[in-house]
Amino acid sequence: MPNLTSLEAFVLAAETGSFSAAARRMRKAQSAVSTAIANLEIDSGVDLFDRAGRNPVLTAHGRALLPYARNVLYGSQEFIAKANTLSEGVEAELCLAVEQSIGMASLLPLLGEFAERFPHVALDLLRPGPNDTAALLSGGRADIGLMIEQEVYPIGFQFRGVGHSKLVPVCAPGHPLAALDTVGHGDLRRHRQLITHSRSRTRPAQIGDRKSAAIWQAESPSLIADLVIAGFGWAELPNSLVAAHLESGALVVMSYLFQQSDLLEGIDVVWTERHALGPAGQWLRDSLLAMPQTAWRDG
Known part of the structure; x- marks a missing residue:
């Protein structure tokens, strides 16, 4: 040898x-x-x-x-x-769960710095649906979560708000709602609403409020966008997801008659007390917490 x-x-x-x-x-x-x-x-x-x-x-x-x-x-x-x-106590691997409704563009520079600082840590990136991030953290599958805020977190969870995700009411250009200058509750109720929904049966969650009696649900915001583009209904989707579709003309923004305060959803960084983060996890969590809130508006 x-x-x-x-x-x-x-x-x-x-x-x-x-x-x-x-x-x-x-x-x-x-x-x-x-x-x-x-x-x-x-x-x-x-x-x-x-x-x-x-x-x-x-x-x-x-x-x-x-x-x-x-x-x-x-x-x-x-x-x-x-x-x-x-x-030195650095983790061999680390799992970050980023909810699908949160754009990845803002995270890419941070992940690049992580790769330089911790080149030997295997990073596992997950893209769960609404509320599924909490389940992944509870089960030990993920170490850190980036998710739309919840009113209540399970016992042992630590979290901190870092910004907001803007929801945009959209439909296809050929949809009947697209022909209206302004859209009221009655107009929305007459047409199918597409909602991003958690796969969890124990703690279901969704993005946006239900405003229509006719509902279709899907786990993936990207799938919802595809369905809206195809004319199956309207939806409230993250700006980071629909920006390119709006620019191309595949989707149009609806103008609500009513004040809509829930079109801004808080973004939380979440981790659990039951799982101690090593040096790489601590650096990633603290770096996420230190990001400016403006980074999440369009990213």
Whole structure:
């Protein structure tokens, strides 16, 4: 079995073009490098270098095996880095649940910084429906949640409001409601409303208020948008989701006759006392809490 020193000598000699340069990089005597490469050739059963000239030249076998040697060395470095991370108490993995009605655009810069700070933490991103984030946290499936606020959270939950998601009343351009300059409660009740709804049977939740007697429900806000575009009804959807559809003309905004205070829904960062966050989780939670509230309006 080749050892790491022999593989390092092989790779450095190939990259620098000489055994002496490889020895300087490794801070070893040239004879030690030559011996290490010779032993590697014995172990592998092939000649890695042609030594006929002044400087060693990779053979065809050497060129073929060089990428594999690099991969083994890189893997060993990754192993040490991962072990050091674990010894410092950093989590091996972390799960963040972001409710589907919350846009991801605002989170991308933060996730980029997380990747740089914690390159060896495996991040699991979930996109649950309304209220399903709370269930994922309660069951230990998620470590941190970003969700539309609830009036009541389960015992042991910690939460803090970080902003608001704006709901936009929309319908397709060809829908009867689109022809009205202003829309009242009576107009809405005469047409099917599409509502984003939780899959949970124990604690159902929905986005937006029911304003129509005819209701279709779906777990995914994106599916709701597709149904509205197809003319199946109207809906109140997050601005971050419908902005592109409004720009393209696939959807239009309805103007309500009445004051609609519930078109702004609070966004909470949520975690549980029963699950202690490690350094990576604490950094992610605190960074989410520190984001400006304006970041969530359109993102």
